[in-house]
Amino acid sequence: MTQDRAVRTREAILAAAVEEFSSEGYAGARIDAIAQRSRANKQRIYAYFGNKESLFRAVQADALAKLIACEEAVLERAEAEPQRLTAHLRDGYITFHRDHPEFRRILAWANLAGIGPEGGSAEHRTAVLKRLKKVFQRAQTCGGAPAGTEFSPWLVAVTAIIYFIFSNQRTASVNLGMSLADPKVHDELVRSAIDLLGPPQPRDRQA
Amino acid sequence: MTQDRAVRTREAILAAAVEEFSSEGYAGARIDAIAQRSRANKQRIYAYFGNKESLFRAVQADALAKLIACEEAVLERAEAEPQRLTAHLRDGYITFHRDHPEFRRILAWANLAGIGPEGGSAEHRTAVLKRLKKVFQRAQTCGGAPAGTEFSPWLVAVTAIIYFIFSNQRTASVNLGMSLADPKVHDELVRSAIDLLGPPQPRDRQA
Amino acid sequence: MTQDRAVRTREAILAAAVEEFSSEGYAGARIDAIAQRSRANKQRIYAYFGNKESLFRAVQADALAKLIACEEAVLERAEAEPQRLTAHLRDGYITFHRDHPEFRRILAWANLAGIGPEGGSAEHRTAVLKRLKKVFQRAQTCGGAPAGTEFSPWLVAVTAIIYFIFSNQRTASVNLGMSLADPKVHDELVRSAIDLLGPPQPRDRQA
Amino acid sequence: MTQDRAVRTREAILAAAVEEFSSEGYAGARIDAIAQRSRANKQRIYAYFGNKESLFRAVQADALAKLIACEEAVLERAEAEPQRLTAHLRDGYITFHRDHPEFRRILAWANLAGIGPEGGSAEHRTAVLKRLKKVFQRAQTCGGAPAGTEFSPWLVAVTAIIYFIFSNQRTASVNLGMSLADPKVHDELVRSAIDLLGPPQPRDRQA
DNA sequence: TATGAATGAGCATTCATTCAT
DNA sequence: AATGAATGAATGCTCATTCAT
Numbered sequence: 023m024t025q026d027r028a029v030r031t032r033e034a035i036l037a038a039a040v041e042e043f044s045s046e047g048y049a050g051a052r053i054d055a056i057a058q059r060s061r062a063n064k065q066r067i068y069a070y071f072g073n074k075e076s077l078f079r080a081v082q083a084d085a086l087a088k089l090i091a092c093e094e095a096v097l098e099r100a101e102a103e104p105q106r107l108t109a110h111l112r113d114g115y116i117t118f119h120r121d122h123p124e125f126r127r128i129l130a131w132a133n134l135a136g137i138g139p140e141g142g143s144a145e146h147r148t149a150v151l152k153r154l155k156k157v158f159q160r161a162q163t164c165g166g167a168p169a170g171t172e173f174s175p176w177l178v179a180v181t182a183i184i185y186f187i188f189s190n191q192r193t194a195s196v197n198l199g200m201s202l203a204d205p206k207v208h209d210e211l212v213r214s215a216i217d218l219l220g221p222p223q224p225r226d227r228q229a
Numbered sequence: 230m231t232q233d234r235a236v237r238t239r240e241a242i243l244a245a246a247v248e249e250f251s252s253e254g255y256a257g258a259r260i261d262a263i264a265q266r267s268r269a270n271k272q273r274i275y276a277y278f279g280n281k282e283s284l285f286r287a288v289q290a291d292a293l294a295k296l297i298a299c300e301e302a303v304l305e306r307a308e309a310e311p312q313r314l315t316a317h318l319r320d321g322y323i324t325f326h327r328d329h330p331e332f333r334r335i336l337a338w339a340n341l342a343g344i345g346p347e348g349g350s351a352e353h354r355t356a357v358l359k360r361l362k363k364v365f366q367r368a369q370t371c372g373g374a375p376a377g378t379e380f381s382p383w384l385v386a387v388t389a390i391i392y393f394i395f396s397n398q399r400t401a402s403v404n405l406g407m408s409l410a411d412p413k414v415h416d417e418l419v420r421s422a423i424d425l426l427g428p429p430q431p432r433d434r435q436a
Numbered sequence: 437m438t439q440d441r442a443v444r445t446r447e448a449i450l451a452a453a454v455e456e457f458s459s460e461g462y463a464g465a466r467i468d469a470i471a472q473r474s475r476a477n478k479q480r481i482y483a484y485f486g487n488k489e490s491l492f493r494a495v496q497a498d499a500l501a502k503l504i505a506c507e508e509a510v511l512e513r514a515e516a517e518p519q520r521l522t523a524h525l526r527d528g529y530i531t532f533h534r535d536h537p538e539f540r541r542i543l544a545w546a547n548l549a550g551i552g553p554e555g556g557s558a559e560h561r562t563a564v565l566k567r568l569k570k571v572f573q574r575a576q577t578c579g580g581a582p583a584g585t586e587f588s589p590w591l592v593a594v595t596a597i598i599y600f601i602f603s604n605q606r607t608a609s610v611n612l613g614m615s616l617a618d619p620k621v622h623d624e625l626v627r628s629a630i631d632l633l634g635p636p637q638p639r640d641r642q643a
Numbered sequence: 644m645t646q647d648r649a650v651r652t653r654e655a656i657l658a659a660a661v662e663e664f665s666s667e668g669y670a671g672a673r674i675d676a677i678a679q680r681s682r683a684n685k686q687r688i689y690a691y692f693g694n695k696e697s698l699f700r701a702v703q704a705d706a707l708a709k710l711i712a713c714e715e716a717v718l719e720r721a722e723a724e725p726q727r728l729t730a731h732l733r734d735g736y737i738t739f740h741r742d743h744p745e746f747r748r749i750l751a752w753a754n755l756a757g758i759g760p761e762g763g764s765a766e767h768r769t770a771v772l773k774r775l776k777k778v779f780q781r782a783q784t785c786g787g788a789p790a791g792t793e794f795s796p797w798l799v800a801v802t803a804i805i806y807f808i809f810s811n812q813r814t815a816s817v818n819l820g821m822s823l824a825d826p827k828v829h830d831e832l833v834r835s836a837i838d839l840l841g842p843p844q845p846r847d848r849q850a
Numbered sequence: 851t852a853t854g855a856a857t858g859a860g861c862a863t864t865c866a867t868t869c870a871t
Numbered sequence: 872a873a874t875g876a877a878t879g880a881a882t883g884c885t886c887a888t889t890c891a892t
Contacts, residue, residue: 050256186389216380463671589836600803629796
């Protein structure tokens, strides 16, 4: 019954909205721009998403879904190789942020504007985190995560470092006197910062 | 003969702009709102600051100046007690963010919007960082900072953790299942995350 | 072989349109709302009625048809009892307006907007009025209508009073200091105003 | 302090709004049209009147003020010549409606849309009505108003007849077979309808 | 007959910025 | 220096109407 064309239109709108909100933020994004980018009629946006705020929430939900997918992939690798948990997580996040540069921007705008994602998407995330916690505990026994520390601070620290370095690329370049635009320098900074969190894990330094 | 009234007007505008840009972001901020908050005439804003973007840059410069002042105070304490560098830096930042909640918001908005501070304010900052680097090296010899690591990753990690936890209070609360609105829980998380970076520094846990 | 479904759809649309136009007026009415109220597809509205204006005209024709039916019923009673013409007319109108509150609203909106009913419905009405005129003349000879007056002013006066009191319920309540929302007060006002038009007709005061 | 130009702008807007709301109604009126008619900038409309609804209320208040002025003029004449109260009221209203054709339209639209005038304007009106009631009572003793009737029904009847005939000019023309567009015919109908309300007042038939 | 999808012009309202006093 | 008035280009959102199935 639902027409094919409608699905395509909806997806085009969502994709355009992701771009627009990511680059302009909630207040700065223009519905007109989203309509143009998606080559859809403005009215369709309202028909499918209600209003600007709901659209923004939908965009966030979409972004979170991608993050969860990434985390699930990481989990599978980490469950197979718990001794490399930190490395897997770090590399998974780095790849993710590089492939989806809009992700952290959207979440940052959302946090600042105080507009959360669609209901339900947060819950799904907590399930993933529970699973991650279990692997973390296993990893502590085999060198994949620092022993003698709790899960929350560790996760926060890992996440924080990666987010921060990606987010403040420009600012950091100025302050630290390094060109973080170069992916190699960037990677090296992330790695050495995360290495601070636990015992050096020599086997993946050369990876 | 300084025109006293003019100075006061300018300051009132700047203060109002800080509030407005901090809570609404660049795109979301309204010149009208700034005029009302400061009880100044809109035209004065244009006379003193040129346009919205320049005003935003001035606001950033103001925020950075406060940060630098804070860092200088930290430096003095750390230069006297290098063995407690990490603790001084951590506590200085925590206090700073708690006293100036608008600071990280303004910088975050600015980073996302790609609008930097007024020329000159960045340079001043690098001077401070050089000084900090020196203390860091001294601190490594006496337990105030983890030995065997470089300055940049360490600073990034410390800064990242503090920023991140302050910035994602809402998101983090949901994900980690802890209420970060409670300052005690919040502090404890920051401290234990930063402790991951180096050897526990038992003497200031009870401070 | 009448397409039953089609007829029902058409009627549902018309009924919904009566409600919508009555409460919102021509400019304020929304085709979408009519579609929703009638649970019909918007395209059906255009298939059956052409466009918004034609639909509004059809709604008016429908309303006028109901009025004419009411007047014909009144006429039958009045032709049997001409000595009570005024009372029959008055009571017929009062009942009609109470049962069809949308009627006067639709006609009022139409008059203001300058959009008349479908062609043909006006002619039918004049036939009824001719018949009424005849009864009026008979009634004048037996106390059912004021002697020595012409038909037009009398009809206008009766109609005017009833319309006006129904239409300006809110305004009148404020101005006259009486609560016309109470049907008893309302009725009494209509009756005494109409009684002004001719000799008191004591026999139906207690009716 | 308030600039002259501002007053003129405000008045131009109000005048344009009266025209627009009168001819199009609340829903049908366009802010753009009001801006164009008044040659004012749209923003000024919002600066002075807040929003469309408030502007409509202001327009009503303006209309009511004119009505009250008219009624006060009638009152003065009627207080001097109570024996001609009905005639003065009738002629005052006829003149008023002819001079301010927008008045009854605005009030009719407002009644239908359920949007009342600005607070305060109704109260002022009741004062006038109290004064009118007093004259009515005096008039009853000298033939200026029908003896043996109450004030409210009488006022309602007079008002109703005049409103109705002005309002339904087009409809009535069709139904009654008279061209009410001709002011003479129109006047005659009003007069004879109102004469129904009380004893013929021969002296002003020739006026 | 019936329906969901699509459209373009329009609508109330707001914004950053400038003018005139 | 300071202010109220003014402006034109948006900005989010909606409407009557048509297309495609």
